Amino acid sequence: MEKLLYIALFAPLVGSLFAAMYGNTPKKLITGLFTSTMLGLSMIASLILLFWTMTGNVVHVRMLDWIVIGGVDVPFGFIVDQVSAVMMVVVTIVSTMVHIHSIGYMDHDRSFNRFFSYLSAFVFSMMILVMSDNFLGLFIGWEGVGLCSWLLIGFWYHKGDKPLVKDIHNSPFSTLSPHSSISPAFAANEAFITNRVADLGMLVGIFIIYWNLGTFQYDEVFANIGSLSTTTIVAIAIFLFIGAMGKSAQFPFNQWLANAMEGPTPVSALIHAATMVTAGVYLVIRANEIFTIVPEVGMFIAGLGAFVAIFAASQALVATNMKKIIAFSTLSQLGYMFVAAGLGAYWVALFHLAMHAFFKSVLFLGAGNVMHAMNDEINIKKMGGLFKHMPKTGTIMIIASIALAGIFPLAGFFSKDLILEVAFGTHSYIIWGVLWLTAGLTAFYSFRLIMYVFFGKEKYHEYGYHPHETYGFVIAAMAPLAILSIVAGWTKGSYVHMITDVLPPLNIHLDSSTAWTLIVITTAIVIAGIALAVFKYRKNNSYFGEQMKDRFCYKLLANQYYMPHFFENVVLKPYLAMSRFSWKEIDLKIVDTIVDAIAKSIYSTGSEGRVIQTRNLSTALRWMAAGLLVLVVLSILLVSYK
Amino acid sequence: MILNDYLILSAILFCIGLIGVIRRKNLLMLFFASEIMLNAVNIGLAAISKFHGDLSGQMFAFFIIAVAASEVAIGLGLLILTYKRKNSLSLDNLQSMGG
Numbered sequence A: 001m002e003k004l005l006y007i008a009l010f011a012p013l014v015g016s017l018f019a020a021m022y023g024n025t026p027k028k029l030i031t032g033l034f035t036s037t038m039l040g041l042s043m044i045a046s047l048i049l050l051f052w053t054m055t056g057n058v059v060h061v062r063m064l065d066w067i068v069i070g071g072v073d074v075p076f077g078f079i080v081d082q083v084s085a086v087m088m089v090v091v092t093i094v095s096t097m098v099h100i101h102s103i104g105y106m107d108h109d110r111s112f113n114r115f116f117s118y119l120s121a122f123v124f125s126m127m128i129l130v131m132s133d134n135f136l137g138l139f140i141g142w143e144g145v146g147l148c149s150w151l152l153i154g155f156w157y158h159k160g161d162k163p164l165v166k167d168i169h170n171s172p173f174s175t176l177s178p179h180s181s182i183s184p185a186f187a188a189n190e191a192f193i194t195n196r197v198a199d200l201g202m203l204v205g206i207f208i209i210y211w212n213l214g215t216f217q218y219d220e221v222f223a224n225i226g227s228l229s230t231t232t233i234v235a236i237a238i239f240l241f242i243g244a245m246g247k248s249a250q251f252p253f254n255q256w257l258a259n260a261m262e263g264p265t266p267v268s269a270l271i272h273a274a275t276m277v278t279a280g281v282y283l284v285i286r287a288n289e290i291f292t293i294v295p296e297v298g299m300f301i302a303g304l305g306a307f308v309a310i311f312a313a314s315q316a317l318v319a320t321n322m323k324k325i326i327a328f329s330t331l332s333q334l335g336y337m338f339v340a341a342g343l344g345a346y347w348v349a350l351f352h353l354a355m356h357a358f359f360k361s362v363l364f365l366g367a368g369n370v371m372h373a374m375n376d377e378i379n380i381k382k383m384g385g386l387f388k389h390m391p392k393t394g395t396i397m398i399i400a401s402i403a404l405a406g407i408f409p410l411a412g413f414f415s416k417d418l419i420l421e422v423a424f425g426t427h428s429y430i431i432w433g434v435l436w437l438t439a440g441l442t443a444f445y446s447f448r449l450i451m452y453v454f455f456g457k458e459k460y461h462e463y464g465y466h467p468h469e470t471y472g473f474v475i476a477a478m479a480p481l482a483i484l485s486i487v488a489g490w491t492k493g494s495y496v497h498m499i500t501d502v503l504p505p506l507n508i509h510l511d512s513s514t515a516w517t518l519i520v521i522t523t524a525i526v527i528a529g530i531a532l533a534v535f536k537y538r539k540n541n542s543y544f545g546e547q548m549k550d551r552f553c554y555k556l557l558a559n560q561y562y563m564p565h566f567f568e569n570v571v572l573k574p575y576l577a578m579s580r581f582s583w584k585e586i587d588l589k590i591v592d593t594i595v596d597a598i599a600k601s602i603y604s605t606g607s608e609g610r611v612i613q614t615r616n617l618s619t620a621l622r623w624m625a626a627g628l629l630v631l632v633v634l635s636i637l638l639v640s641y642k
Numbered sequence B: 001m002i003l004n005d006y007l008i009l010s011a012i013l014f015c016i017g018l019i020g021v022i023r024r025k026n027l028l029m030l031f032f033a034s035e036i037m038l039n040a041v042n043i044g045l046a047a048i049s050k051f052h053g054d055l056s057g058q059m060f061a062f063f064i065i066a067v068a069a070s071e072v073a074i075g076l077g078l079l080i081l082t083y084k085r086k087n088s089l090s091l092d093n094l095q096s097m098g099g
Helices: A002-021 A027-055 A082-105 A112-131 A137-151 A186-215 A219-226 A231-248 A255-262 A265-275 A278-285 A288-293 A293-318 A320-343 A346-373 A391-405 A411-425 A429-454 A471-499 A512-540 A550-556 A560-612 A618-642 B003-023 B027-050 B056-085
Strands: A058-069 A072-080
Touching: A002 A027, A002 A058, A002 A072, A002 A082, A002 A112, A002 B027, A027 A058, A027 A072, A027 A112, A072 A082, A072 A112, A072 A137, A072 B003, A082 A112, A082 A265, A082 A278, A082 A346, A082 A471, A112 A137, A112 A265, A112 A278, A112 A293, A137 A186, A137 A231, A137 A265, A186 A219, A186 A231, A186 A255, A186 A320, A186 B027, A231 A278, A231 A288, A231 A293, A231 A471, A255 A265, A255 A320, A255 A560, A265 A278, A265 A346, A278 A288, A278 A320, A278 A346, A288 A293, A288 A320, A288 A346, A288 A471, A288 A550, A293 A320, A293 A429, A293 A560, A320 A346, A320 A411, A320 B027, A346 A391, A346 A471, A391 A411, A391 A429, A391 A471, A391 A512, A411 A429, A411 A471, A411 A512, A429 A512, A550 A560, A560 A618, A618 B003, B027 B056
Parallel strands: none
Antiparallel strands: A058 A072
């Protein structure tokens, strides 16, 4: 089993290094094939490990000593228990399919090899994050994921900056414009810096743990966490959660996620489903022993999650940027996961994470196909009627959207409904209400997207596009994910049986009539949302009338609640002004002046002193005699002072 | 005669040599002046050695005489070469390394 663990962990690294060797050369198909094979290998190993852990086994290895100084003993250790096995399987399945899809999607890109190198490195970082048996190893994976996301979001770094215009249909801050962010480089930096800020919180949390418990190992930390004072535990929980907020793009660190849509679409699929945003949820699940002790922090997490759920879902209502709609839905679903985790239903959060990974990745891959067919057009209002040309992509995306909306018996139904039950069962009625409403909004905007893209009038003719279905192997890579988004929910029984070995069981008491009522009213609002989306489009061919578009609320949503403007004006501009001030006033006028003055004084002693070099030996001898005299006088003075 | 008289003689000789080094323009004269300075030091060493009953001072004086002799041999050789080249030994005519 140890060998399988190493295969699962290091196969992506081997693939990444192999592709990196061809980083600067023109496209070589072998890099795509090799990395995909390695990922497939890792997936198979992960699946075997999952079945192994299902029977209650845990694989725990200590690969190497890493830091052994005095009392500090941090190994490179890896653990595969039920939680990490589920994560590994989700990560590798989604990543493998994304790799295969990318072979088609990045077909014409001149940095094909580089792309696959980054993609596999991304998966490797995530595997380290998931499999590490201590907080420091987790942090390495955490940072590796951040680095790879930076590389991949800014993959098309050569694209220039878009101007910050006021026009709502062209501003990079608006979800109605074709631009997801100012530029890929800006989006990459934004993602990386936002994560750095949050990572500091996480690092502080880890330091507090070490300061108080003297160890980084999960098992030792969780065994002794109860001996600490409540204040310390609250501090640890809050700081760790700040790290999770950054990676999982919770408010107020949420801006980077939607802007990360500047990257290639398979990257978005990977970030949203497998390798990045789930890391925050995973951290909270992994550290559940800490969060269980402090339910106040849990309540905060749940409240924030519910807020983010509706906050993101509402922005998706009016957006016409296809990828941003899907990004907002990820944000919203992450909110759901944090609600579950915050309310103590950790395994429900993990379950939703897994279900979400399947249908969200396939939604993004489908969006990639559509964009590919439409010459990278991203505005859903310029599409329409694509189902006729892309029936397979259309079918898969509809399946994924139904799963996302949560209709029985698709995957989303099982997990999302469970979260609503948890919210109701723990008497968090406000959270339940928010999530219930969000479920309706989710159904509406998902099908708004489907209707705009695949049905109705064919608007793309006006823009001169000739859509075509993508390669067969790309569809074949999406099919397993689509099937999983249908059937994955059916594994709930065995999943619950397995996972409650390590995660606390549900502690809610709902009688069956209440549970059924909840299911019925949730399904009702979901179906209402879908029906509204479908019939309104059939009737009007659009959703929001012209008079609606002048209203404040429409502009508010289209401008992402003016959060980008807020950051631009309150954070970025003052920061720029401060940097300019430090540069012009402090650096140039104080620091540089001092350094220059030292250099200049030395230089001028040289240039002033060179006049004594008269080329005349006689003068030089006189100077020498004068120097001798000075030395003699000096030594006499020194002697007489003693 | 006490030690001080010798040392004063030595100092006077040294100053004469020094003034010669500073004032003279002819390289040959500079050599003479520097020989005077060396011998001023020799007098000092020999005197101190005598009054302290320690022979190392006189030994040093001999060494200095030996070194000075070889130095003069090389120095005079160089002087002759210089004179052949430049036809002059005046320092004012030997200005070649300017700053």
